[in-house]
Amino acid sequence: EPLLSLHGASKSYTLGGNTIRALHSVDLALARGEIAAVTGPSGSGKSTLLNLCGLLDKPDGGELLFDGEPLPAEHEARRTRLRRQAIGFVFQGFNLVPVMTAHDNIDYPLYLLGVSAAERRQRVLQALERVGLAGLGGHKPDQLSGGQRQRVAIARAIVKRPRLVIADEPTANLDAQTASQIVGLMRALAHHDGTTFLVATHDDRMLPHCDRALLLDDGVLKGTFHAH
Ligand code: ADP
Ligand code: ADP
Numbered sequence: 205e206p207l208l209s210l211h212g213a214s215k216s217y218t219l220g221g222n223t224i225r226a227l228h229s230v231d232l233a234l235a236r237g238e239i240a241a242v243t244g245p246s247g248s249g250k251s252t253l254l255n256l257c258g259l260l261d262k263p264d265g266g267e268l269l270f271d272g273e274p275l276p277a278e279h280e281a282r283r284t285r286l287r288r289q290a291i292g293f294v295f296q297g298f299n300l301v302p303v304m305t306a307h308d309n310i311d312y313p314l315y316l317l318g319v320s321a322a323e324r325r326q327r328v329l330q331a332l333e334r335v336g337l338a339g340l341g342g343h344k345p346d347q348l349s350g351g352q353r354q355r356v357a358i359a360r361a362i363v364k365r366p367r368l369v370i371a372d373e374p375t376a377n378l379d380a381q382t383a384s385q386i387v388g389l390m391r392a393l394a395h396h397d398g399t400t401f402l403v404a405t406h407d408d409r410m411l412p413h414c415d416r417a418l419l420l421d422d423g424v425l426k427g428t429f430h431a432h
Contacts, residue, residue, distance in 0.1 A: 244420030292361030
């Protein structure tokens with residue numbers, strides 16, 4: 205059974221009397237532990253697809269199932285709880301809090317979930333180690349390299365032990381070697397922990413490291429191909 209599936213999912217935006225169909229009847233199943241890339245030109249619907257799968261937004265047609273469970277639009281509380289507990293987000297440009305140390309940036313989602321201080325400390329240290337930053341928890345973002353900051357952002361996304369991680373252009377602005385390490389890290393986490401990654405990217409360097417690429421063209425999922 206897939207972790208997440210979309211059946212005929214559509215999404216439109218209305219802007220100044222015009223309706224823009226951002227996604228047209230998308231069928232998609234994300235397996236547990238897979239790393240799937242979403243590619244396609246600007247405006248093709250990548251962010252919209254990420255927002256639907258991340259439960260940040262809901263389809264206005266079709267159906268979404270998370271872990272086999274239908275999540276109809278009216279189940280707002282269930283959607284919010286799942287998003288907080290089961291989904292991690294990695295944004296382009298890291299979105300780290302500059303005045304907080306790496307440790308505290310990673311700790312924050314656990315604090316919001318009400319996890320005890322002792323367990324938070326143990327899980328933050330483990331997440332730092334997982335992303336190869338053991339010992340650097342006391343550094344603030346401006347004391348870290350671009351690749352290290354992206355590792356902090358990934359640690360923050362995985363510290364909740366999410367089932368699904370949504371990443372938007374996670375290798376933008378990173379040099380080739382750092383980008384390849386970041387994808388390698390995501391792949392290791394996907395395969396080791398069974399976390400599913402859905403990654404929007406323009407970066408051709410990422411595709412060979414992903415299990416599968418999904419191609420969007422003007423809101424239509426044109427097909428999926430195995431990157432290796
Ligand atoms: P991508 O991430 O591939 O660039 P998006 O999902 O952001 O594509 O956008 C798909 C289409 O939906 C585009 O035509 C875009 O202009 C439109 N769109 C996206 N978000 C909104 C919004 N909040 N309001 C109106 N139109 C939007
Ligand atoms: P590639 O697939 O590009 O050969 P690897 O998967 O070997 O790369 O690792 C890429 C990066 O991810 C390296 O910096 C490595 O330290 C890190 N890494 C690999 N496996 C793990 C893991 N299980 N947990 C945390 N980091 C890992």
